[in-house]
Amino acid sequence: MTRYYQADDRIFQKLRATGKTSWDEQSDPLATFDTFLMRPFLEESLATLPAPADQLSALEIGCGTGPISCFLAKKGFSVRGMDVSPTALEMARKHAAERGLAIRFDSADICNLPEQSDRYDLVVDGHCLHYFVLDEDRAKAFAAIHRLLKPGGTFLMETMTSHPAFVAGPNYRFDDRCVLSIKVENPAGMESAFASGPEWFAPYRRILPAERIFAELLQAGFAIHFHREVAQAAPQKPKLLQLRAGLASA
Numbered sequence: 001m002t003r004y005y006q007a008d009d010r011i012f013q014k015l016r017a018t019g020k021t022s023w024d025e026q027s028d029p030l031a032t033f034d035t036f037l038m039r040p041f042l043e044e045s046l047a048t049l050p051a052p053a054d055q056l057s058a059l060e061i062g063c064g065t066g067p068i069s070c071f072l073a074k075k076g077f078s079v080r081g082m083d084v085s086p087t088a089l090e091m092a093r094k095h096a097a098e099r100g101l102a103i104r105f106d107s108a109d110i111c112n113l114p115e116q117s118d119r120y121d122l123v124v125d126g127h128c129l130h131y132f133v134l135d136e137d138r139a140k141a142f143a144a145i146h147r148l149l150k151p152g153g154t155f156l157m158e159t160m161t162s163h164p165a166f167v168a169g170p171n172y173r174f175d176d177r178c179v180l181s182i183k184v185e186n187p188a189g190m191e192s193a194f195a196s197g198p199e200w201f202a203p204y205r206r207i208l209p210a211e212r213i214f215a216e217l218l219q220a221g222f223a224i225h226f227h228r229e230v231a232q233a234a235p236q237k238p239k240l241l242q243l244r245a246g247l248a249s250a
Contacts, residue, residue, distance in 0.1 A: 004191040004203045005111075012065070012087040015156040021095065022067050023127075029132065033095065036067040038158045041242045045156050046075065048244070049122070053077050056121040059148055061110045061141075062128025066103070068091030077122065082108040090177075100206040111140045118194040119150045125157040129213075133179050133192075133203040142220035142237065146247065155245045160238035162207045163231060167236040173201050178204040210241050223248040 015026070024031040031037070049056065054076035060069045062082030065088050073079045073096070081103060083089055088104050089229055096103045111132060123145050132138045149155055155163040163204040168174040173196060184205040187193035217224060220238040 003084075003109075005137070007202075008131075009085040009087050009182055009189065009196060012085050014089065016091055017085060017107045017135075021091070022065050024067075032064070033067050036071070036126070037235045037240075039071065040070060042068065042071065042124070044154065045154070045244055046048075046217075049154060050152070057119075058122040058124065059118075060119040060124045060126065061132065061145070062125065062159075063092055064088045064107065064126075066105065068124055068126045069103050069105070070096055070099055070101055071234050072122075072124070073103050074099070080106065080118075080120075082106045084108065084109050096234065105120070110144050111137045113144045117146070118148060119153075120148055121150055123149050125143065125155075125159065127160070129157060129221050130205045130207055133206045136188060138206070139217060142216060142222070149247055151249070153175055153246060154225075157241070157243045158246070159213065159241050159243075160205065160207050161210045161213065161241045163209065163239050165235050166207070166238055167181040172204070174207070178206055178208045179203055180201045180207050207238050210239075213241060213243075217245055218248075221248050222246065237249070 021033040021131060022036060024037045025242055056077055058072045058077040058079050060081045063069050066081060069079050069081035086107065089107055092105050132141055145155060168180060173181045181201040184190060184193060184200050184202045185198040187202065191244045193200055193202040214224060222245040224243060224245045227241065229239045229241050231239050
């Protein structure tokens with residue numbers, strides 16, 4: 001059975017078939033490969049790093065088609081991107097090659113990552129965390145990021161958060177565990193699919209309030225250096241939590 005967070009490969013296939021280059025282009029008609037959603041926060045955060053980019057290594061988890069990885073490589077970072085979508089990785093390698101960028105793109109699952117010696121000055125999560133619905137998957141992801149971050153390194157994250165005005169659309173169900181499930185036509189082979197009346201739904205995202213994400217990070221051994229929540233244009237949509245953290249013991 002495909003893990004619930006691996007199901008979006010079909011969306012990357014649709015993106016490629018329609019000529020789109022990145023995930024953000026689905027929802028923002030002005031988005032391009034280079035004007036990705038997290039770019040303003042990323043640019044702001046890079047200015048806080050203690051060394052020039054060409055002296056630093058970076059890892060992007062959930063790299064998708066590679067906009068953030070390519071941006072970092074252009075800045076001079078030595079970059080590795082990882083994702084579970086084979087289609088996204090094919091697109092990312094193509095985009096990097098077209099730009100003359102040497103980036104290592106790996107098929108890897110941050111929730112089930114083997115022990116390795118690699119460590120990075122910068123780890124970036126550009127909208128990956130909210131894919132992980134189960135508490136155990138989220139704990140595994142944070143533990144892996146903790147292992148992969150160098151002492152004194154920076155973990156950057158932008159993720160969706162729930163708030164009192166958040167309203168799920170008609171094709172979704174949002175429960176008291178803050179799990180957002182999406183309506184599916186065929187539940188066969190979909191992990192944890194459930195019926196709601198005559199319709200079927202499958203877990204899609206975990207949209208927690210910011211305070212619960214802070215608690216997860218502290219439990220995993222991170223120190224939070226900066227955070228803010230940014231409201232989207234439509235008030236019923238999730239907010240975006242922008243956060244910088246490091247190792248608590250560093």
